[in-house]
Amino acid sequence: xxxxxxxxxxxxxxxxxxxxxxxxxxxxxxxxxxxxxxxxxxxxxxxxxxxxxxxxxxxxxxxxxxxxxxxxxxxxxxxxxxxxxxxxxxxxxxxxxxxxxxxxxxxxxxxxxxxxxxxxxxxxxxxxxxxxxxxxxxxxxxxxxxxx
Numbered sequence: 852x853x854x855x856x857x858x859x860x861x862x863x864x865x866x867x868x869x870x871x872x873x874x875x876x877x878x879x880x881x882x883x884x885x886x887x888x889x890x891x892x893x894x895x896x897x898x899x900x901x902x903x904x905x906x907x908x909x910x911x912x913x914x915x916x917x918x919x920x921x922x923x924x925x926x927x928x929x930x931x932x933x934x935x936x937x938x939x940x941x942x943x944x945x946x947x948x949x950x951x952x953x954x955x956x957x958x959x960x961x962x963x964x965x966x967x968x969x970x971x972x973x974x975x976x977x978x979x980x981x982x983x984x985x986x987x988x989x990x991x992x993x994x995x996x997x998x999x
Contacts, residue, residue: 890996890997891934891958891959891960891961891995891996892958892959892960892961892962892964892965892993892994892995892996893956893957893958893993893994893996894956894957894958894959894965894968894969894991894993895954895955895956895957895991895992895993896916896938896954896955896957896989896990896991897951897953897954897955897989897990897991898912898951898952898953898954898982898986898988898989899949899950899951899952899986899987899988899989900912900952900953900985900986900987901985901986901987902987904985904986908985909953909985912981912982912985912986913938913953915978915981915982916936916938916955916978916982917936917938917955919933919936919957919974919975919978920933920935920936920957922974923968923972923974923975924972924974925964925967932959932960932964932967932968933957933958933959933964933968934958934959934960935956935957935958936955936956936957936958937955937956938953938954938955938956939953939954940952940953941953941954950987950988951988951990962995965993
């Protein structure tokens, strides 16, 4: 009989510890956004700045674009959701830029995260408003990584 009591106590203890862990680290099951089957989504953004844009205004727009990696916050997890972002000034020797002088590659884990970024994210929307005053043309190309 004592052995059964120890087993029951062990099961109860495991259940209690598991419950405490779940309270401290919620699963956010409703917020689960599985990675894309093909490794995510690449969002390529290229800018041609207006001839009237100052060097300082261009530098500030580029700084704000890169900062989106940290300022775009998932509304449920309250954590940044952009997997990675990189960018820089064009240095191609091919001469095929057609006025584009800066490019950025933004990586998302899923189409849903990319869609939230493009359509809803308040930080991205604010960036678009500010940068729109100095950008002549933006080119955006997205693709699911590895899907041809």
